[in-house]
Amino acid sequence: NAGVTQTPKFQVLKTGQSMTLQCAQDMNHNSMYWYRQDPGMGLRLIYYSASEGTTDKGEVPNGYNVSRLNKREFSLRLESAAPSQTSVYFCASSTQGVTYNEQFFGPGTRLTVL
Amino acid sequence: GEDVEQSLFLSVREGDSSVINCTYTDSSSTYLYWYKQEPGAGLQLLTYIFSNMDMKQDQRLTVLLNKKDKHLSLRIADTQTGDSAIYFCAERGRSGGYQKVTFGTGTKLQVIP
Secondary structure (H helix, E strand, C coil): CCCEEEECCEEEECCCCCEEEEEEECCCCCEEEEEEEECCCEEEEEEEECCCCCCEECCCCCCEEEEECCCCEEEEEECCCCHHHCEEEEEEEECCCCCCCCCEECCCEEEEEC | CCCEEECCEEEEECCCCEEEEEEECCCCCCEEEEEEECCCCCEEEEEEEECCCCEEEECCEEEEEECCCCEEEEEECCCCHHHCEEEEEEEECCECCECCEEECCCEEEEEEC
């Protein structure tokens, strides 16, 4: 099992450019998440997908869109990148239910917007 | 909204015990977690505690939960250089039908040889 994979690992964009961050999981999890990590601010939820076919906004959704392509894949799109979107982006997945629901994280995408 | 707070930095000597503290505001928390992030990597679950417990021990790790004060701590006994990492406290509450997890800011643990 590869777990949660993310591409690309690093990306540099110019202000106004667009890009899509890809995420896939092979653990048959229902739920998937996109977070951003900034120094001193911890992890903040951008969007999540509780199950295939549904997506919902998290804490900081402005400037982003998502697509839950199928059960395995959840992509994050920046339509017009801004310097404030310079961050490390993590995708995660989990089951949903009454258990402790561990979230499994990908290795991250380090994005710089100039 | 829910808030989870941690101090940003902790430095300990190898062999000493480390105690990382966390406070949270959500009184409906069901589970509380400690995740570990090593440099350049994603987060990995270290341990968790159900909200009706007050202590959980797992080898060198001891988690203490004071639900009245909404305070969670992680004690690492005999801290090793390999324990150097960022430790995130997280809590799972309820937001409609979705069991939302809120992460703290992370505490960077530096272990001095």
